[in-house]
Amino acid sequence: VTAPSDPLTVVIASPLEPELVERIRAVDRERLRIVHEPGLIPRARHVADHDGERPELGPPDLERWLSILGSADVMFDLDWYAPADLPKHAPRLRWVQTSRSGVGESLRRHGLDRSQIVFTNAAGVHAIPLAEFVVLGLLWLVKDLPRMEAEQAEHAWRSSVTRLLAGHRVLLVGLGGLGAEVARLLAGLGVEVWGLRRSDAPAPDGVVRLIRPDEFHTALGSVDALVVAVPYTAETHHMIGAAELAALPAGAFVVNIARGHVVDVPALAAALRSGHLGGAALDVFEREPLPVDSPLWDLPHVLVSPHRASVVDAENRLIVDLFTDNLRRFLDDRPLRNVYDRDRGY
Amino acid sequence: VTAPSDPLTVVIASPLEPELVERIRAVDRERLRIVHEPGLIPRARHVADHDGERPELGPPDLERWLSILGSADVMFDLDWYAPADLPKHAPRLRWVQTSRSGVGESLRRHGLDRSQIVFTNAAGVHAIPLAEFVVLGLLWLVKDLPRMEAEQAEHAWRSSVTRLLAGHRVLLVGLGGLGAEVARLLAGLGVEVWGLRRSDAPAPDGVVRLIRPDEFHTALGSVDALVVAVPYTAETHHMIGAAELAALPAGAFVVNIARGHVVDVPALAAALRSGHLGGAALDVFEREPLPVDSPLWDLPHVLVSPHRASVVDAENRLIVDLFTDNLRRFLDDRPLRNVYDRDRGY
Numbered sequence A, B: 001v002t003a004p005s006d007p008l009t010v011v012i013a014s015p016l017e018p019e020l021v022e023r024i025r026a027v028d029r030e031r032l033r034i035v036h037e038p039g040l041i042p043r044a045r046h047v048a049d050h051d052g053e054r055p056e057l058g059p060p061d062l063e064r065w066l067s068i069l070g071s072a073d074v075m076f077d078l079d080w081y082a083p084a085d086l087p088k089h090a091p092r093l094r095w096v097q098t099s100r101s102g103v104g105e106s107l108r109r110h111g112l113d114r115s116q117i118v119f120t121n122a123a124g125v126h127a128i129p130l131a132e133f134v135v136l137g138l139l140w141l142v143k144d145l146p147r148m149e150a151e152q153a154e155h156a157w158r159s160s161v162t163r164l165l166a167g168h169r170v171l172l173v174g175l176g177g178l179g180a181e182v183a184r185l186l187a188g189l190g191v192e193v194w195g196l197r198r199s200d201a202p203a204p205d206g207v208v209r210l211i212r213p214d215e216f217h218t219a220l221g222s223v224d225a226l227v228v229a230v231p232y233t234a235e236t237h238h239m240i241g242a243a244e245l246a247a248l249p250a251g252a253f254v255v256n257i258a259r260g261h262v263v264d265v266p267a268l269a270a271a272l273r274s275g276h277l278g279g280a281a282l283d284v285f286e287r288e289p290l291p292v293d294s295p296l297w298d299l300p301h302v303l304v305s306p307h308r309a310s311v312v313d314a315e316n317r318l319i320v321d322l323f324t325d326n327l328r329r330f331l332d333d334r335p336l337r338n339v340y341d342r343d344r345g346y
Helices: A018-025 A059-071 A083-089 A104-109 A123-142 A145-153 A177-188 A213-220 A242-247 A265-273 A315-331 B018-025 B059-071 B083-089 B104-109 B123-142 B145-153 B177-188 B213-220 B242-247 B265-273 B315-331
Strands: A008-012 A032-035 A074-076 A095-097 A118-120 A169-173 A192-196 A207-211 A225-228 A253-256 A279-282 A302-304 B008-012 B032-035 B074-076 B095-097 B118-120 B169-173 B192-196 B207-211 B225-228 B252-256 B277-282 B302-304
Touching (some): A008 A018, A008 A059, A059 A083, A123 A177, A123 A253, A123 A279, A123 A315, A123 B123, A177 B177, A192 A213, A242 A265, A265 A279, B008 B059, B018 B032, B074 B315, B095 B315, B123 B252, B123 B302, B169 B177, B177 B207, B192 B213, B213 B242, B242 B265
Parallel strands (some): A008 A074, A074 A095, A192 A207, A225 A253, B008 B032, B169 B225
8 A cells, every 4th residue: 555646535425523524634735635525425413423314416416426436545434325336436445444343244245345445444433432331231230220220210218239340250252452442441440351262362451361262151151241342253143142141150241242143132132031141231233223122122131222332422533533543654654553354354 | 455365355236147257256266255146236137237127125135235245345336226325335345346438427426436435447348339339320421321221111222422431520529548449440441530639648549630629619610520439527518519519510420429418419409400410320318218209319310329339249248358357456456447537537
């Protein structure tokens, strides 16, 4: 990847605040040409909405959009109009910075994972809010907030004992950037973090014991909670199924901040309904939006977060921090951060 | 304080599990005589219940209890029967290890704060669960869990943005053992912790800025949340009143884990009802149990915890860890930990 002498055309393809576009422009006013046409791209329905509402374009506007795509060297997010046709519509395109932490599923769906385009994800940006959701979910479960809130609704002052999160043992599946942030926060709270190791990479700070894949089922029997933070790939599809949930001790908790398909949701609902599991905090589901008739909505110790734990008010600023850093790296021919690896699938 | 050559009589006056009494006995089987008569003291209604259900004693049993008190050199908790008469009923008594983190209010109420008896509290034992409650309360407020739970109850999948706790600025009132634990946990979560400094003691780890009392009101205007963790004394009575709450920015949060009387509760309820404050997480109240007609029960962003955030399943073990360490110190004539200071009032 080298920077040409002509300005590089950078096309903003998803909603972004004008002041953030200005920050991108300021990276290099000579070597970059930033194209931001808010009328031709989706409009945000809320802060940090990267899907947005698709524009209704007449033929001339659509023509303009396709011509912009034809000039793109770099894009901020995939084309909203016809993502699968990106290599055809954007023949000069060399790099797409996406606003998603996990982009593999979407690239595979559109057949883009085998293209020559470099994709970078926004993983680190989402790690902090997702790790905060893990802390919130575990405290909500350990302190039995559903009961506290029910008693509050009845104006009932009941003495009883709560539990300490410190000293709990958590098995963390996924030791990448997201897992590292989860491990760091939980360790700071005195949680004993075990991590499932698939590769030979060193354990992130905060993980006190590494579990090999062949030790996984045994380890499940010794922990108080399972936190799923692994990327979604063919290998991780339903890696937490009925057998894994049954291996957890009675009363254990499950937190999923990865992708819905990593956990077999009917098996999870069954293990919660039977009372084997003590509860769950879930930000992701196999079908999203979660169907209105899903049993998960009403199970007593289940927190349903509508895949928004990672979406925070500071998100676009954090993503643009990453994008501007990557733009400088791209211009200087240095390695980009957060490159999607088609062989690993994330 | 020196150990006599006769065995010291240690009277257990509040509920404690037999195996924990055995651990106390094992400290020194020759120099300590442990008196534990479960029939003569309150019976626990739940784990770590230190009040317990008062026994109904006939005259002979009451006589026996008073005679036990008469022999006490050391007690675990105050006399349940007539605490104000302790100096009269227990003339040999030199030291009481209490199971409470804040004991000043109770000692003053019973007129015991001016007695010659040494009182030690169990402050450190409660610091970790209380600090966990602060983390839970702030995450519950920052992530708007009341709204998430209401939407879950409606099976409504709504996209929206949440907030990051990291980067929030918290003003912590009280930098003792409890405040230090709060600061440590919040700093680990990326919160910017400011601490109100009354003494010249150094700031605990995690506190990045010390606020002098004359800067207090100005500082209140610059923070996202106020966490009250100060002991209750004459000086801290209603130290958070209408003026302090009005000085907080609109939408700020308040967390109280100290004592109810540190915060003017009607002023707090008014600031919540008017919408000036964004919410509160409260473990303590001016009147406990909180009256059934208190407005706090039903205010939308208020978490009412019935003074049980500090009560955890591991509590008695932790208190006995402290007590046995203090017993060894007492026998060896070394300074006790957690001594109540009548001049400071805690």
